[in-house]
Amino acid sequence: MFLNHAQKMLLVAAASLLLMQGCATSAEKSLGMRQSLMQGRPDLALTTVEQNGETSDVMTNMNRGLLRRMNRDYAGSNEVLEAAKKEIEALYGVSVTEQAGAVIANDEAISFKGDRYEQVLVHAYMALNYISLGQIDAARVEMLQADVKMMEWGETPEEDPFARYLTGIVFEALGEADDARVAYSKAVDVYKKTKSRHGLNIPSQLKSDLLFSLSKTGMNDELQRYKKEFGMNGYKAPATKGMGELIVLMHNGLAPQRDQTGIQIFSPELAGNIRIAIPTYPNPPAYVNQIRLQVSGQQKVLEPVENIDGLARAALEGDIAGISARALARAVVKKKMEKEAGDRGGGLMQLAMLVVNTASEIADTRCWNTLPQEIQLGRVYLPEGTHQVKMDVIGQTGAVVDTYEMPVVIKANRKTIISEHWVAPRPLITAPAESENATTTAANDTH
């Protein structure tokens, strides 16, 4: 039996349709996972994303990485984040076939390798995992890799101030005061330079960290200059002899989810308006709960040091012109395919082609949607010994919606780092063993 041309085409088209897994947007596919998270059940969310076995897909591995982390599997988290990192490296450059696919099907034909802010955060989260595992040297490796990555981009607005800040913290934890100082002053620069993307001012904690490291390393001229710049002329380095430092990082909320919106756009080639689907962030940024840290009589509201929500929106804004141009080109190709099918196969073929085209036309809503909305930080010097730490999550109305309580061990001249991701009030069943919350970093030289 010989199929005629049109029948063959129909077969191909139908097969393609099947292969495209029904063409749900990425946002729709991850709905269940996000819902579990918003119910304070990272364990269920993890089960959802772990279903399909090992994969090289960058987005899946990014999400698995953060969810494993939320479930306190730090080594497992690094395993998949490392896989994501390798794949991002392998996907360097523009793919010819994928670009062609994007013109015929949709933008999801282009392999996801994350926006630049997401690529840097892979390193940051791997570093935080290593810190939780007590391997500070390995965390240092990650932050150096983030540095190389940003160096490769050259002078770009995508440089990540939080990555610089975290690098400084890692250096400081290892007793490398000079490198820490350099990283802190870079962080200050980057917060200023990239403010239009994230809207954050230089965190006041970072200002004191920089001044402290300048005075520790005896850089008096620079110390005076920064004191003036920060308006902190009365700054005196705190007496920290015999004390250790508690550093709290709260990964707060969830990054926004891209969604698709249909817009009408004029096509000169078709001499008419056509509908294209583009990704958008439909909702305004959510309210970010405040975190109040209380320990040994000291009280502090954590400060935002990374606004991932802002970075995500800025990244999409930067990409949208290219995305729309591709969508327009695709719409034209699809219209021509339909007409061609109709001319040679009749009305039925044209209809079949229309179905395929409409079903495959979805916006690329892929994003690392398990990231927090914001990262907040607080640092406190404490005398050596075990301290009871309490962190209240304060909602929009001012009421305490959730509370963390845990003992932490502070050692002289060492950093103790707590890193938690809060998304929703946690039901009691998932409350982790308290001793797991705090992580004391490896030994560090005293200065």
Add this chain to the structure above:
Amino acid sequence: MKVSKKMMGVLPVAALGAVMVFGLAACNPKVSRVDSAAVTDLSGNWNDTDSRLVADEMIQDVLARPWLSRFNKDHGKVPTVIVGTVRNLSHEHINTRTFISDLEKSLINSGDVEFVASAGEREEIRSERKDQDLHAKEDTRKAMGQEAGADFMLQGTINTIIDAVKGEQARFYQVDLQLIDLESNRKVWVGQKKIKKTVEKSGLRF
């Protein structure tokens, strides 16, 4: 290539099919055996070749230096060395065990140096001895407190300097190893190996 008008309509669909097939191609891995001394530079990251280069250089150097004969003359025995930490200060997760064991192997085989178990390895040995104390026959039992103390400790660092612009990197690795006299803190030997590579990435792929 000339494409007929008739083909034009099918082309996008065929291309779409091809893209899908590319996306799904999970073919069997192709394995071929190569000599362990062959240079296989894949990503430009630290690999077995770098590790071997470091080991070769260090082995040659450490056996040729006067610290060995000097120790022999002063003490009338071969020196005992313990492996301390080799800190990785590079921008890559580097397994330092590979060249350290190469170095250890050559030194032991040369007969000029003895090694004692490192801090990590000792724990297992000690627990075995404890176990023997309870369960082994008297004439085969190994006594505690008979461990050999090391004369020198081997320590080191790996450092990197990276310079990068879009798609291109210059990588410089420097491995420093040193032998420190456990009694006097004196450094008796310092070995160094430098490796430089450039890595270029293509801006286009298929």
